[in-house]
Amino acid sequence: MLFLIVQMLGAQSAAENTNIETSRQLVLQLSTLPEAKLGFTQNFIFPFLQGGSPLTEGNNINLGLTAEVTPISIVGRVSTVWTPIAFFQLSAGGRIGSGWTIELLGSDVYGIGINRPNAQGNSEFSGGGFDGLQWNLYTGGTIQFDFAALFPGDWNHVVALTYHEINYKGYTGAKAGESWYYENDAGENINGFNYYGNFLVGYQMPIFLSMAALLAEMDLYLYDTPNRSQWGDDRIRMFFSAVLNFTVHRQFDITMITQFRTMRNYLEDNWKDLYYRNRTLDTSNPLRLEFYRVAAVLTYKF
Numbered sequence: 493m494l495f496l497i498v499q500m501l502g503a504q505s506a507a508e509n510t511n512i513e514t515s516r517q518l519v520l521q522l523s524t525l526p527e528a529k530l531g532f533t534q535n536f537i538f539p540f541l542q543g544g545s546p547l548t549e550g551n552n553i554n555l556g557l558t559a560e561v562t563p564i565s566i567v568g569r570v571s572t573v574w575t576p577i578a579f580f581q582l583s584a585g586g587r588i589g590s591g592w593t594i595e596l597l598g599s600d601v602y603g604i605g606i607n608r609p610n611a612q613g614n615s616e617f618s619g620g621g622f623d624g625l626q627w628n629l630y631t632g633g634t635i636q637f638d639f640a641a642l643f644p645g646d647w648n649h650v651v652a653l654t655y656h657e658i659n660y661k662g663y664t665g666a667k668a669g670e671s672w673y674y675e676n677d678a679g680e681n682i683n684g685f686n687y688y689g690n691f692l693v694g695y696q697m698p699i700f701l702s703m704a705a706l707l708a709e710m711d712l713y714l715y716d717t718p719n720r721s722q723w724g725d726d727r728i729r730m731f732f733s734a735v736l737n738f739t740v741h742r743q744f745d746i747t748m749i750t751q752f753r754t755m756r757n758y759l760e761d762n763w764k765d766l767y768y769r770n771r772t773l774d775t776s777n778p779l780r781l782e783f784y785r786v787a788a789v790l791t792y793k794f
C-alpha cells in the first residue's frame with residue numbers, strides 16, 4: 493500500500509505540469525452484514541481523440557489506482573475507462589489481493605481459503621492467512637444516456653446505463669476445479685471466466701437528494717463444472733437494489749443502497765451445512781427472492 497501511494501503522489505506531481513486532470517477519493521463502505529471496506533483511489537484523466545462535437549469534445553481515458561482494506565483482506569486495483577463518444581465507454585483492469593481469517597461473534601469469517609467437502613459431505617474450510625493471492629482481470633463496456641443531453645435543464649436528468657463485462661477470477665492457492673472463499677462469500681468460486689452485467693435507471697436532482705435509482709445486477713459463472721445443474725451452478729444470480737444518493741457537500745456524498753437477491757431452493761433440509769455441490773436444486777421451485785442487506789457508501793472527493 494505504501495509503495496502504491498508513493499507512486500500515486502509521484503504521478504500526481506508530474507501531472508500538475510501537464511493538461512492531465514487528477515482527482516482523489518476516499519470511500520468507506522458499511523452494511524447491515526458484518527462487513528466494512530475502506531478504499532483510496534487516485535484518478536488520472538488524459539484527453540484522448542477529442543473532437544469538436546458535443547459527442548466527442550470530452551473524450552478521455554481515465555486511469556484509476558486503488559488500495560482497499562477490510563477487516564479480512566487487502567487489495568490493490570487498476571482500472572482504465574476509455575470514453576470514445578459521450579454515450580459509450582470501454583473498461584479494462586484488474587485486481588490482486590489476499591486475506592486472513594478472524595473470529596466474530598463466535599463464528600469464523602474467511603478472508604481467503606479453500607472450500608472442500610469433509611467425510612460427512614459438509615463444507616470444510618482449509619487455509620490460513622495470506623495462503624495465496626486472489627486476482628482477476630476484466631474487460632467491459634457501458635452504454636449510457638441522459639435525457640438532459642437532448643432537453644437541457646437542471647430537472648431533466650433522467651439517466652439510464654447498462655454495463656457488461658467478462659472477467660477471469662483466480663486464486664493461486666487453489667488447484668484446477670477446486671472451490672475457494674474470498675472476503676467471506678459463499679465459497680463457490682472456481683478459477684475461470686465469469687460474466688457480470690447491470691442495468692440502472694435513475695433521476696438526478698439539483699437538491700440534497702441528488703439521485704434516486706433502481707439497479708439490477710446479474711452474475712454468471714461461465715466455466716463448466718460436471719453436473720453443475722444439480723445444485724444450480726448454471727443459473728444467473730440476480731441482485732435488485734434501490735439507490736439513494738445524498739450530496740452533503742460538493743466533495744462529500746452518501747449513498748444508501750437497499751438490496752435483494754435471488755437464492756436457490758434445495759431439497760435437503762440441511763443444505764446450509766452441505767458442501768454446495770452435494771445439494772440438489774428444487775427444479776419445481778428453483779429460486780426465491782430475499783432481503784440481502786442495506787449498505788452505506790460514504791465518498792469524500794479531494
